[in-house]
Amino acid sequence: xxxxxxxxQDKFVSTETIDGEIATxxxxxxxxxTHGVFQNVMKVDxxxxxxxxxxIGYIHRAFEKLAERRPYNQITPxxxxxxxxxxxxxxxxxxxxxxxxxxxxxxKKVDYMRVIIMELARIADHLxxxxxxxxxxxxxxxxxxxxxxREKIYEMYEEVCGARLTTNIGxxxxxxxxxxxxxxxxxxxxxxxxxxxxxxFDNLLTRNRIFMDRVIKAGPISAEKAMSYGxxxxxxxxxxxxxxxxxMNPYSSYGDFDFIIPVGQDGDTxxxxxxxxxxxxxxxxxxxQALDGMPEGKHYxxxxxxxxxxxxxxxxxxxxxxxHFKIIMGETPIPAGEVYHAVEGANGELGYYLISDGGxxxxxxxxxxxxxxxxxxxxxxxxxxxxxxxxLTMSSMNVIAGELDA
Amino acid sequence: xxAVNNESVLQMLKEEFTEAVMQSDTQYGMLSVEIPADRNTExxxxxxxxxxxxxxxxxxxxxxxxPEQKGRALVVVYHLHSxxxxxxxxxxxxxxxxxxxxxxxxxxYNSANWMERETFDFYxxxxxxxxxxxxxxxxxxxxxxxxxxxxALEDETRDDKVDSFFGR
Numbered sequence: 001x002x003x004x005x006x007x008x009q010d011k012f013v014s015t016e017t018i019d020g021e022i023a024t025x026x027x028x029x030x031x032x033x034t035h036g037v038f039q040n041v042m043k044v045d046x047x048x049x050x051x052x053x054x055x056i057g058y059i060h061r062a063f064e065k066l067a068e069r070r071p072y073n074q075i076t077p078x079x080x081x082x083x084x085x086x087x088x089x090x091x092x093x094x095x096x097x098x099x100x101x102x103x104x105x106x107x108k109k110v111d112y113m114r115v116i117i118m119e120l121a122r123i124a125d126h127l128x129x130x131x132x133x134x135x136x137x138x139x140x141x142x143x144x145x146x147x148x149x150r151e152k153i154y155e156m157y158e159e160v161c162g163a164r165l166t167t168n169i170g171x172x173x174x175x176x177x178x179x180x181x182x183x184x185x186x187x188x189x190x191x192x193x194x195x196x197x198x199x200x201f202d203n204l205l206t207r208n209r210i211f212m213d214r215v216i217k218a219g220p221i222s223a224e225k226a227m228s229y230g231x232x233x234x235x236x237x238x239x240x241x242x243x244x245x246x247x248m249n250p251y252s253s254y255g256d257f258d259f260i261i262p263v264g265q266d267g268d269t270x271x272x273x274x275x276x277x278x279x280x281x282x283x284x285x286x287x288x289q290a291l292d293g294m295p296e297g298k299h300y301x302x303x304x305x306x307x308x309x310x311x312x313x314x315x316x317x318x319x320x321x322x323x324h325f326k327i328i329m330g331e332t333p334i335p336a337g338e339v340y341h342a343v344e345g346a347n348g349e350l351g352y353y354l355i356s357d358g359g360x361x362x363x364x365x366x367x368x369x370x371x372x373x374x375x376x377x378x379x380x381x382x383x384x385x386x387x388x389x390x391x392l393t394m395s396s397m398n399v400i401a402g403e404l405d406a
Numbered sequence: 407x408x409a410v411n412n413e414s415v416l417q418m419l420k421e422e423f424t425e426a427v428m429q430s431d432t433q434y435g436m437l438s439v440e441i442p443a444d445r446n447t448e449x450x451x452x453x454x455x456x457x458x459x460x461x462x463x464x465x466x467x468x469x470x471x472x473p474e475q476k477g478r479a480l481v482v483v484y485h486l487h488s489x490x491x492x493x494x495x496x497x498x499x500x501x502x503x504x505x506x507x508x509x510x511x512x513x514x515y516n517s518a519n520w521m522e523r524e525t526f527d528f529y530x531x532x533x534x535x536x537x538x539x540x541x542x543x544x545x546x547x548x549x550x551x552x553x554x555x556x557x558a559l560e561d562e563t564r565d566d567k568v569d570s571f572f573g574r
Contacts, residue, residue: 049414057543065552100434186476200492227463227489248492254562339434340485340496342465351466353485362432368485376520405543 022050025387029058033391035132036401040378040390044337047387052379056372060405062216067365071100071330073172073306075365080166082369086125086346086350087167088117088157093343096251097352099170101339102332104306109297110174112290116187117160117169118252118343119283119290124153125277126234126283126358129398133273134205137214141388142204149197152190159183172298173307191288195281212270219393220268229380230373233348235397238275239267245344252343256293257286269389269396294317306332330360347371347398367406371399410491412437418459421485423449436444438496443482446499447509453486454514459493461486464511467521473555479503482531484511501531510536518556528553 013082025118043050063078070078079090092114099106122349127150131143159182161169170176179187185206205211221231226239236243242261246254262278264271300307304323313320326332342351348370355364374397382390408414412432419439420427426449429440441449453461465485473479476499476556487494499508510533511518523535523542530551541548550557 017440057541057545060543065559228516230464230521232513243489248489249494299522302419337433338438340494341437349465351485353466353468355470364470366466368466372524373521374419376517396559 005396007124010209018238018345021392027387027390029055033136033395035395036399037247037405038394038399038401042387042390044387049382049385049387049390052382052390054375054378056375057303057405059401063367063406064365067362069361071360072332072334072362073327074330075362077166077168078332079367080168081402082367082406083125083345083347083350083371083400085128087122087165088121088169089343089345090168090350092252092354093341093350095170095172095347096343097307097339097341097354098334099185099301100170101337101354101356102303102306104173104301104303106174106301107299108253109293109299110301112294113175113179113299114252115169115254115257115290116287117157119286120153120156122283122346123280123388124150126280130202130205130273130276130393132395133215133269133392135213136392137211139205139208139211142201145197145201145204149190149194150248152186152194152322155264156183156186156190159186171300171307172182173303174298176300178299186292187287189354191284192293195284198280206274206277215269215392217266218269218389219385219396220266221377222267224379225377226267226374228282229377231348232346232370232374233373233398234275234279235267235272235348237261238264238271245342245349249342251341257289259283259286260264269392272398273395303394332360334360342368345370347400347403369403371397372404372406375399375404384400408458410488410493412495415459415493415495416481418456419449419453422452431447436494436496438498440498440500443499443501443508446482446497447511447514450484450486450497450511451514453495458491459488460490461488461495462495463489463493464515464517464521467511467518467525469525469531469553471529471553471555473503475500477502480506480529480531482508482525482570507532507534509534510539512536527551530554 023044025042025044026036029037029043034171039055042052066078076091076094079094080087082090089274127146131146134142157167158164159180161167178303191318221239223239223241226236228235240263242263244261247261262275264275308327309320309323314324332372334356340351342349350370351368353366354362357363381393416430416437423564426445431438432565453459457460465487468483472482480501480503481570483500501508510522520542522536525531526539528539528551
């Protein structure tokens with residue numbers, strides 16, 4: 001089987017065509033192989049892609065406009081719906097942005113709790129992405145293995161916040177409640193049982209000759225190109241650049257944990273797969289460290305004007321009632337200013353650019369959505385490749401429609 | 407070797423471009439510099455190719471609308487990041503609402519392509535020289551730029567969410 005090296009793609013795109021005509025193919029918007037609402041108008045010569053033009057915005061919901069009319073705590077549910085495969089990371093990125101703007105210091109314990117939840121979210125997100133790469137190559141089995149594990153992560157979210165997919169987890173200033181004993185049992189059980197199941201998944205694909213032949217050199221991108229196209233996250237690291245926000249600009253006490261940033265070499269589908277596999281292992285390590293080193297303290301910061309008082313207090317004390325009313329009505333003391341805060345989302349640098357004029361809602365909120373920025377490299381990555389490689393390239397890039405279209 | 411931090415970069419910019427550094431401030435640790443809109447590619451290109459600062463990564467492009475500022479109602483904001491020095495900064499270019507035109511950054515960073523299309527889509531900023539400046543998230547038939555402040559999100563007769571109602 002000959003492998004096509006698309007890095008020298010231009011030589012494959014000649015004016016000579018195989019059957020004398022170029023066809024236009026509409027891939028999407030609701031194609032079962034695209035895992036979301038993506039449309040690509042492709043010019044194909046036989047099975048070879050000559051050009052591709054993505055059309056996006058099918059599920060655009062005007063989040064940035066909505067955010068200009070909502071108090072700060074009501075924006076958290078909007079962030080859920082960006083990258084819905086790992087909503088807790090979005091939620092906490094937003095909480096940290098507001099905390100940065102308002103100058104709120106959260107206790108160390110909150111940082112550690114957040115790290116645990118965020119790394120669980122990263123594992124869930126990577127599991128979806130990697131198992132779907134398997135599905136797109138025709139290997140459905142691995143997908144069924146890890147989706148059971150993802151379900152366990154969702155049960156843990158449920159234990160913390162009551163929701164599974166659009167989590168709205170945590171609050172500005174911390175968590176609404178302590179991790180419950182049930183959560184701790186579930187987490188410890190997960191940490192004990194998951195590695196073996198994950199290894200089983202790994203055995204099915206990572207060194208599988210058929211899988212390797214299929215994904216190696218599919219949709220590659222060089223480090224320079226990746227950087228110029230604004231790649232971040234695992235896709236960038238697969239191209240060989242060790243940029244990770246958790247290390248470059250540590251937030252939420254990430255500096256306390258010992259982990260490595262896996263990097264790839266060719267930036268192809270296989271490298272992206274391998275980088276995510278290793279990141280899952282690193283995330284497990286981070287969770288263990290956070291659990292072992294969990295500091296004593298409160299699960300929320302002492303900021304009564306942002307953090308809702310306990311409900312019993314609201315019925316009993318005047319002060320709590322006032323704070324409760326003010327927070328619910330969006331009457332929180334926010335300074336005027338502008339702040340950019342970035343977190344390492346599961347698919348790249350998720351940034352919040354927030355401008356406040358001191359009013360009850362943001363004056364402007366811009367989401368730096370990683371997959372919106374790197375998806376524009378897609379036409380170049382699939383140019384000259386086979387149609388089936390284009391499907392693989394898209395699923396391995398972890399483009400999430402909700403985040404893409406905001 | 408000079409350290410790359412807010413003060414030193416601002417100093418270097420002032421030395422190189424003197425009057426073009428119109429305003430600067432540092433909020434929450436990030437340096438923000440205002441430059442003339444017609445010199446954006448020149449100054450960002452200099453920051454990118456500078457051997458010490460090396461702003462190789464364009465993190466974000468977006469716009470903000472301040473309707474009450476006459477002659478400078480729109481601002482295009484660039485977030486730059488130097489990965490070698492781990493240094494972030496913000497560049498702002500103010501534009502008049504009547505003629506929101508600015509040169510494209512696509513020659514410097516490929517990633518500017520869609521981010522500028524998004525900015526055009528929502529604010530109507532014309533990026534001169536952009537290879538494919540058309541709407542990206544909204545439908546092509548739309549005849550206004552929805553994130554401009556004159557377009558209310560909800561029924562304008564509603565007053566239950568007005569700031570003044572809350573004593574601000």
